[in-house]
Amino acid sequence: MITLHHIPFSRSFRILWLLEEMGLTCELKQYSITDGSLRAANFKAISPVGRVPALEIDGTTIYESGAIVEYLTETRPDLGLGRLPGDPERVAYLEWLGFAETQASILASLNMQHLFMGDPTPAAPVVLKLEAARLAATLKAMDRTLADRDWLLPSGFSAADTMMGFNLFSAPYYVKMDGFPNVLAYIERIKARKAYQDARELDGPQEFYKKDFYDVPQA
Amino acid sequence: MKITLHHAHEARSMRVLWLLEELGIAYDLKVHNFFDKSLRSPEYLALNPAARVPALEIDGEVMCESGAMIEYLCELFPDKALGRPAGDPERMAWLDWLHYAETIGQHCANLTQAHIVLYEAHMRSPTQMSLEARRLHKVLGRLELQLADGRDYVMASGFSGVDCAVGYGVDIARRFVRFDEMPMAAAYAARLAARAAYRAAQPPENATLIYRKDFYEVPNV
Numbered sequence: 001m002i003t004l005h006h007i008p009f010s011r012s013f014r015i016l017w018l019l020e021e022m023g024l025t026c027e028l029k030q031y032s033i034t035d036g037s038l039r040a041a042n043f044k045a046i047s048p049v050g051r052v053p054a055l056e057i058d059g060t061t062i063y064e065s066g067a068i069v070e071y072l073t074e075t076r077p078d079l080g081l082g083r084l085p086g087d088p089e090r091v092a093y094l095e096w097l098g099f100a101e102t103q104a105s106i107l108a109s110l111n112m113q114h115l116f117m118g119d120p121t122p123a124a125p126v127v128l129k130l131e132a133a134r135l136a137a138t139l140k141a142m143d144r145t146l147a148d149r150d151w152l153l154p155s156g157f158s159a160a161d162t163m164m165g166f167n168l169f170s171a172p173y174y175v176k177m178d179g180f181p182n183v184l185a186y187i188e189r190i191k192a193r194k195a196y197q198d199a200r201e202l203d204g205p206q207e208f209y210k211k212d213f214y215d216v217p218q219a
Numbered sequence: 220m221k222i223t224l225h226h227a228h229e230a231r232s233m234r235v236l237w238l239l240e241e242l243g244i245a246y247d248l249k250v251h252n253f254f255d256k257s258l259r260s261p262e263y264l265a266l267n268p269a270a271r272v273p274a275l276e277i278d279g280e281v282m283c284e285s286g287a288m289i290e291y292l293c294e295l296f297p298d299k300a301l302g303r304p305a306g307d308p309e310r311m312a313w314l315d316w317l318h319y320a321e322t323i324g325q326h327c328a329n330l331t332q333a334h335i336v337l338y339e340a341h342m343r344s345p346t347q348m349s350l351e352a353r354r355l356h357k358v359l360g361r362l363e364l365q366l367a368d369g370r371d372y373v374m375a376s377g378f379s380g381v382d383c384a385v386g387y388g389v390d391i392a393r394r395f396v397r398f399d400e401m402p403m404a405a406a407y408a409a410r411l412a413a414r415a416a417y418r419a420a421q422p423p424e425n426a427t428l429i430y431r432k433d434f435y436e437v438p439n440v
């Protein structure tokens with residue numbers, strides 16, 4: 001029995017999507033980013049930091065999305081979604097898992113400052129501008145990679161792609177995507193996958209964004 | 220095997236430098252100044268287009284993510300037993316704590332940016348700084364809990380590569396969060412600091428440092 005603690009359109013979507021790719025069913029426990037349910041006592045008992053994902057599996061609980069991706073692919077090697085030690089793509093695979101969190105940390109910081117600090121936000125425009133520029137730089141790096149391949153790794157789709165599950169939904173709220181045609185085409189390829197569509201079906205409505213684009217406010 | 224680590228004192232590259240020392244293997248070290256243009260030189264951008272440290276050149280490949288480097292180096296030298304390979308009873312925890320170290324790292328990076336890189340008051344938001352410090356504190360609560368059973372290191376079986384990742388994070392976090400209510404984590408940091416490999420990875424005297432104050436208070440809102 002696998003239980004995923006989940007918020008729609010957050011980092012836990014990476015896991016929801018990967019589980020669908022692997023054909024593993026889980027019990028889904030839904031929380032909301034806005035209603036304080038992450039701070040409730042029953043969730044505190046599950047996640048000491050009060051964040052999602054939290055995955056109950058094999059008798060324990062694991063929290064970090066990157067670790068969950070590694071663990072699931074290692075323990076189910078026959079599904080071929082990881083690149084395990086000895087694989088020629090091992091380094092690239094680990095690098096993309098790390099890259100995904102580097103990029104996600106910029107998005108998390110933008111979410112925090114644009115969405116969760118009040119309206120109008122007391123965030124510093126200099127920081128918002130800097131973070132958007134850093135985000136654009138990570139998208140540019142992806143765009144370069146995706147120029148000659150369909151998925152992040154040359155050999156084809158892998159769990160590293162599912163780490164982009166939160167990132168690629170969130171990024172267009174902060175950066176205009178027209179400059180990254182290969183990333184846009186990649187997003188379309190992702191949306192065409194059956195497992196992705198099934199995961200979206202289970203996901204629930206997003207409660208983060210109230211408009212289509214968050215510009216840097218004028219100082 | 221040829222290994223070159225690109226490093227800036229007190230940056231995330233310290234994790235990898237420390238691990239290389241723990242592994243006791245041969246490597247070349249290139250130290251960059253975090254504040255001048257050296258990370259933006261064409262030669263360095265060819266290695267790491269994001270202009271960040273660390274970068275690790277290893278047998279013709281270039282790596283840019285410290286967590287990936289730690290995992291890979293531990294795999295390459297299994298006899299040093301600093302990883303917990305697939306099938307090990309601590310494997311899941313080892314992976315979780317390796318990635319957890321980067322959760323600490325992200326909050327520290329946001330705080331470093333606000334307190335140190337953006338040094339003028341109008342460039343920063345006290346609301347954000349205080350929120351980041353509180354979130355970091357909460358993240359560290361998980362470490363305090365893990366150490367509550369009296370274990371010396373994050374893995375019950377003993378020191379491992381994840382201590383280089385988490386330990387570095389704790390070191391930086393101490394500049395932004397008070398550890399008075401986290402005695403286990405404070406003792407853990409002291410235990411790590413006593414290791415020879417940790418000391419070998421510390422900046423030499425007169426080095427250009429990122430952190431020049433012991434503690435960075437949140438400015439008044």
Ligand SMILES: N[C@@H](CCC(=O)N[C@@H](CS)C(=O)NCC(=O)O)C(=O)O
Binds near residue numbers: 066
């Ligand atoms: N490094 C963690 C980050 C987890 C995380 O920050 N999750 C966010 C959602 S994307 C969360 O739960 N935020 C709620 C909060 O911090 O209160 C991972 O990769 O899983």
Ligand SMILES: N[C@@H](CCC(=O)N[C@@H](CS)C(=O)NCC(=O)O)C(=O)O
Binds near residue numbers: 273283
């Ligand atoms: N996720 C990367 C982050 C690396 C990173 O952000 N390094 C910082 C120093 S701790 C850096 O070089 N920053 C320079 C910059 O962002 O301009 C890792 O873990 O290696």
